[in-house]
Amino acid sequence: MRVRLIMLLVIFIFLGGDPAPVSSWDASTPSSEAVSGSDSAEEEQLTLGQLRQKYADTFKTNGPSTKKVALTFDDVPDPRYTPQVLDVLSKYNVRATFFIVGSRAEKHPDLVKRIVKEGHMVGNHSYNHPEFSKLSMNAFRKQILHTGDIIRRLAGYTPKMIRPPYGDINEEQLRWAAKQHYSIVNWNVDSLDWKGLSKEQVKDNILSAVKPGSIVLQHAGGGVGSNLNGTIEALPEIIEELHNRGYELVTLDEMLGLPKAKD
Numbered sequence: 001m002r003v004r005l006i007m008l009l010v011i012f013i014f015l016g017g018d019p020a021p022v023s024s025w026d027a028s029t030p031s032s033e034a035v036s037g038s039d040s041a042e043e044e045q046l047t048l049g050q051l052r053q054k055y056a057d058t059f060k061t062n063g064p065s066t067k068k069v070a071l072t073f074d075d076v077p078d079p080r081y082t083p084q085v086l087d088v089l090s091k092y093n094v095r096a097t098f099f100i101v102g103s104r105a106e107k108h109p110d111l112v113k114r115i116v117k118e119g120h121m122v123g124n125h126s127y128n129h130p131e132f133s134k135l136s137m138n139a140f141r142k143q144i145l146h147t148g149d150i151i152r153r154l155a156g157y158t159p160k161m162i163r164p165p166y167g168d169i170n171e172e173q174l175r176w177a178a179k180q181h182y183s184i185v186n187w188n189v190d191s192l193d194w195k196g197l198s199k200e201q202v203k204d205n206i207l208s209a210v211k212p213g214s215i216v217l218q219h220a221g222g223g224v225g226s227n228l229n230g231t232i233e234a235l236p237e238i239i240e241e242l243h244n245r246g247y248e249l250v251t252l253d254e255m256l257g258l259p260k261a262k263d
């Protein structure tokens with residue numbers, strides 16, 4: 001019986017298939033605001049890749065091809081993992097970018113303040129981590145605006161950069177973001193660390209794919225039962241190797257030549 005339960009759990013986790021942990025906050029997404037199918041059903045549905053090309057000024061997955069790499073950490077703050085990531089970055093005097101979940105920032109405001117105090121950049125990663133493309137425009141806007149307010153109170157600025165949970169966003173939402181002068185920033189190197197990978201796997205996923213201008217996705221927070229020890233253990237060696245290869249590690253505002261704060 002127990003074996004069968006574990007099998008089911010394993011299957012469930014694999015079916016998740018998302019670049020973020022299967023998490024407790026997903027369950028609290030207000031379902032009354034979730035709308036299946038989009039408001040712009042008459043429009044041709046473009047893929048994320050097509051949207052990135054069409055809205056290249058707003059939608060980024062990498063920086064220019066210079067000897068710089070941006071490390072980014074999603075799903076923060078989380079007292080289990082965020083302090084450990086900050087400790088490693090501090091030891092190596094490296095600045096990174098953290099994408100903040102509003103509901104978590106409300107629970108752990110001091111951790112957000114620590115991120116900012118130690119010189120890192122923060123971005124908006126929604127209020128409770130829904131799939132944006134399944135939300136109504138109204139619910140989507142609330143996720144961004146409410147979280148922006150929470151971050152402004154703690155960090156002193158409203159982030160210009162948004163990273164959609166699971167990297168998922170639709171065209172109508174992109175158009176709104178562009179009009180409001182937000183930037184949508186995904187990644188082009190995925191550590192897949194949310195799967196609970198080992199240190200060696202996390203290291204390999206990053207170091208085998210990284211190139212000039214890369215934006216690297218990692219996590220410094222997770223859902224119930226997620227394990228990010230691989231990320232914590234791999235981080236010192238990833239930083240050392242990137243330095244050995246001559247890369248400068250920068251925050252996303254520096255990588256993209258954009259302000260961190262929304263105008």
Ligand SMILES: [Zn+2]
Pocket residue numbers: 019020021074075125129165166
């Ligand atoms: Zn996430």
